[in-house]
Amino acid sequence: MKAARLYEYDPEMNTQLRIEEVPAPTVNHPDEVVVKVGAAGLCRTDLHIIEGAWKDIMDPQGGLLPYVMGHENAGWVEDVGSNVTSVKPGDAVICHPHRSCGICLNCRYGHDMYCDHGLFPGLGLDGGFAEYFLTTESSLIKLNTNVTPLEVAPMADAGITAYRAAKRAARLVYPGAYVTVLGVGGLGHIAIQCLKHLCGARVIAVDREPGARVLAKELGADIVLDGGANLIDEIKDVTGGGSHVVIDFVGELGVENVCWKLLRQGGELIVVGYGGTIEVPTLELVVNEIKIGGSLVGDYTELVELMQLNADGLVKMHQTEFSLADINKGIDDFKNRRFTGRGVIVP
Structure with missing residues (x-):
């Protein structure tokens, strides 16, 4: 699959992501889901990642790079693990950015963004600036039939x-x-x-x-x-x-x-x-x-609530689209505020 990968941190923001062929992710655990990316939001956190501001948190030992950024993802289910029951291949979904365990005390209280064992695709492991990415069933919300992944991807985090x-x-x-x-x-x-x-x-x-x-x-x-x-x-x-x-x-x-x-x-x-x-x-x-x-990212139920507001036509995302091949132009335009609203990468 094609993916945009970061090879070096650069405080001056002169580095560019490399578009290259990499192996597509596969299901290795019963609760995992491979999503075909329909759209991935471009976030200011992505700029801070490139600058190296997140290095001590997501890459303290070094060795993470190269990797795929992108933590605001929506698309279609491509493949599912043996225990997955709530979604099936072909379903349109939005992905809560935090992969939570569901069993620690924070998760039990409903604070899944505080999960003791949480993982964050796009921050520390491969995300959605690619044709496919890997997540878990507990992170997915099925989209209303009149909503497309492109319309809502940045709502996954922003x-x-x-x-x-x-x-x-x-x-x-x-x-x-x-x-x-x-x-x-x-x-x-x-x-x-x-x-x-x-x-x-x-x-x-x-x-x-x-x-x-x-x-x-x-x-x-x-x-x-x-x-x-x-x-x-x-x-x-x-x-x-x-x-x-x-x-x-x-x-x-x-x-x-x-x-x-x-x-x-x-x-x-x-x-x-x-x-x-x-x-x-x-x-x-x-x-x-x-x-x-x-104020941190919202939890899973807040994403459910926001998707309802969106489906009812009350909250809409204003966005500018860039192809995966043009992701570096999108990053530069975002950094220099050449568009309003959100930038969205469309593989």
Whole structure:
């Protein structure tokens, strides 16, 4: 099969993935499933992997490379292990990115993304930037008959990461409150749609790219701002003191030390993007009682919920397609923000 493989980490992002022929994965355990990839989302984490930011976590001993990235996958079941009963060859599926064991205490509590024995195809083992990839039955969700893998692949990670953060924010606010979304990219544009259907809060979208601001307005954001030098004052003014919740989908480039300043007293910051370092005077935490916390990828049931919202036409992915042969162009366009929404690789 054809696959795009990473051969070296490069902080300067000058390296390119190599398109080459490699053996297709095969079923070796009773619960395994081979999926024919219909589409695979291109994620900012992929850029960080290439940069080497994940090396100490996913490749601490070295020796992983070359390997196949791609952790946002959807396609059709190609082959199944002897114990697999919920899917069969030909079924259209989306793949939760985390292969969980199902038996550790975290899994029993429903926190499968905390699984003690979890594996993450695309981060540490071969993923979906290829014609086929290997996963397990417990990671698969059958798609509604009117939904294609191409329409939803990035929701396997970007979608449920945004949904998890939006769901958390929705629990914290009331009708008329304000939620600010920083970054209207592959995750932010999903969060806006989710917030509009999960709560009655007013949604403020912030992005420096004109195209992203247009998209935010089309998706229902109540207020759209360009993130200029006066952003803090603008937010304080339009909200009457600050946002009740801020979701930061950037997490670097200086945004990480602006986002918490957008909160009102008692507000909460949900950090999703990463790469920077947050510096907050402890006096600010005490006097303003702001809360700061991270948000990881959503769990399996959250992906089920998001697929229902998608099937009902309430949350859609805005994406730009690239062939597997053009994956390096897709990575470069993504890095330089030449498209809005999500990039999708179509083998």
